[in-house]
Amino acid sequence: MGYTTFGSSLGFLDGSLQNSEKLLRDSDRDFEYYARTCQMPWLHYYLKTSWIARRFNAPQLQWAVDLSFEHYSKRKEMRKRFNTNKSVSGGEQDFLDRYLEAQQKYPKLIDDYQMISYLLTNTVAGSHPTAYTLTALVYYVLKTEGVLARIRSELKSAALYGVDEPVSYKTAKNLPYFEAVIRESIRIHPGFALVLEREVPEEGLQLPDGRVVA
Secondary structure, eight states: OOHHHHSSSSSSTTTTTHHHHHHHHHHHHHHHHHHHHOOTTTHHHHISHHHHHHHHOOOOTTHHHHHHHHHHHHHHHHHHHHOOOSSOOSSSSSSHHHHHHHHOOTTTTHHHHHHHHHHIIIIIHHHHHHHHHHHHHHHHHHHSHHHHHHHHHHHHHTTTTTTSSOOOOOTTOOHHHHHHHHHHHHHSOOSSSOOOOOOOOOOOOOOTTTOOOO
């Protein structure tokens, strides 16, 4: 997500991000908080949004906000320095380039706050499910006998080796077995395994027989 969003690694794996271990612990703690408040939303007011909570609690995911703001500020400064509205990241367009183009086109709609919100969504909401899914995928593929061999066979049959690197989404979606493996990994180990509340209207809601609801 770092490369697709900012054109560079976030720095967790290569160790270039300072205090990365602390940031990972903070992130885990934040998601433990989300697990509680998703089940009991009223807790959020008392723990985070009331004036007492705001006085004593640090903002959640502040590291991600700071990281997003740093990349956003640097990219805007580079565009200003080179007097251009086009990509200056040195490679293919990333999400930040696209967002800046949208901001240029709709300045009243996409302000600085909205830009950080977009980047934060990629950095946090995009990174965690992606990491969980990839971890589960590798684990179950290696654990389940015959799966890896069948994936390799499908790739060879599609003549993809050395053709598309990295493999594009358009190409990958035409691999039915590989897609089934990905979907099954997500089913067994979902990235967000929490019950989200749904409000039923006063008049009630009746579902036809045979409808799958969970």
